[in-house]
Amino acid sequence: MNISREEKVEMFKDMVRIREFEDRAQQIYREGKLNGHLQTCQGQEAVAVGAIRAISKKDIVFSNHRGHGHYLARGTPAKKIMAEFYGKVTGTNCGKSGGMYLVDVKRGMMVASGIVGGNICLAVGSALASQIRKDGVVTLSFFGDGATNIGLFHEGLNMAALWNLPVVFICENNQYAEATKREEHQKIKKISDRAISYGMPGVTIDGTDVIKVYKTVKEAVERARRYEGPTLIECVVYRLAGHSAGDLGAYRPKGEEEKWRETYDPVRIFQTQLLSEGVLSQIEVERIIKEAREEVEEAVQFAEESEEPSVEMAYQYVYQEKN
């Protein structure tokens, strides 16, 4: 599987966009400008970018509360996501969501779940629809290590394997379920070991290696598209952020985050790689970062200048009225 220079540059750009977007959103949240909860995904950019690039336009994604990167990678405009954080009518959900339940139906991004693991079975059902219709669509399901302990994970993976459904389960193991270290919430060393008990392939990969993520997901997607069944992919990463944007991570051992940041920062790893391969020059890297920052600033400005939803919108679309 050869990956062109251009593709690598595109991947790097997306990773930088996500990092800049999340850093800025976190900062705005800490300035007290945003309400509610905001879970950012710094440290997980390579998973979002690698996995999303491995699917085609018609494919479907079920994301989670830490899913901003998935949407940015899929092409959801940064300004619409930022406006949603601000609760503005121009946001992805017209201000009905905030950061946790983003949706972008046009781009195949279904409603993200704020309940940990809450939409794993929905992804299974989307794949079931594809299997009944034989439409060749593959569904991706993103969730974290914490979600692998809930019943929906078990019920969903069992059903998906039993029926050979075209779905790929991507576990972003970021070492923490909220504030609980992984060693304190599950005994197993590798989450992918659970796959064998459902009768599906499972693999654990370095989730900070965007190329590795891309290749692994691509292979699983192709397998799913042939109706040969689901795959569980565990992407090992480290959450280079708090559980939510206001969380400074006091429960983490001193120096832990710094250690991971030195060695497992996916953006920096890929940047170093592209520089050493000669794919990008330092000047080009700087330009990419500058462009990403500009995009984010435009998004912030758009969000701040956007209108709030009118109060009657609170009552709209509780139901679809017309059949």
Next chain:
Amino acid sequence: MPELTGVEALRAALKEEMYKDRDVFVMGEDITRYGFGVCRGLLEEFGPERVRNTPISEAAIIGAAIGAALRGMKPVAEIMFVDFILIGMDQIVNQAAKMIYLSNGELDLPLTIRTPEGTEWYGGGCQHSQTLHSLFVNIPGLKIVIPSDPYDAKGLLKTAIQDRNPVLFFEHKQLYIQKGEVPKHEYTIPFGKAAIKREGKDITLIATSWMVKHALDVAEELRDRVSIEVIDPRTLVPLDKETIVNSVKKTGKVLVVDESPITGGVQGEIISTIMEEAFWNMEVPPRRLGSQNTPVPFSTPLEKEVIPTKERIRKQILEMI
């Protein structure tokens, strides 16, 4: 007109919709071979892709049905007993009820969940005999359907399947064996339209599900003493306030009977709705009848003690007139 049991009427609705619409499919535990048998025979007609026995995984049944509905399929998920629906409560409340709203109308969720509830000497005990529909009335975003006879069951199920919203369809276990006239020709019953099952002028008796049968029996037995108007809301969400309020304005008396445990049950909600509009028309205080605030016990005399019966309805009516 042919007589069908509730099971046959429901099956007829499924068959008609499955023939008409390739997107309709059914799934649930042992639906092809065990249980109350609504889906029996569908496998032979429609094949295993659209008629699916599932693992015992209520959350995955409901979750997968939601996911398929988000993609435009029209799943009809069966939960073998309403008591088991609680395993999938998160999927209904946190996912299904929120999808249309969170997408600001960009998504449809044409999902139907069918499930039997209630008892009457069924003897299932407290984890197989509950009446839980009132729980879901408190969740905006869901439609709640509760048919009382085979005719309504068929017409309402067809409407549920074609509705763009998540519908919970509660089938009383006694409905399954009850017989009633069901026409051969196709018909549907709209949501939000109560049925005046019997006209009367002295008292309004609002009854749901299996309680409608009791209400009609009591109305007949007391016909020489009191003229009872029996109203079946048929759908609790949306609720046909107009028919209910107009009847109470006419009679000035109302008794609401529903098998839900009385505290926090839909009976109180219906009475509140009436009082907001017909308070000054009331001749006596409104009354409500439901199950007692206990788990449903197994032993028949205990069960009879706690669930609403024909005798209790009669007693309430006689006290009110």
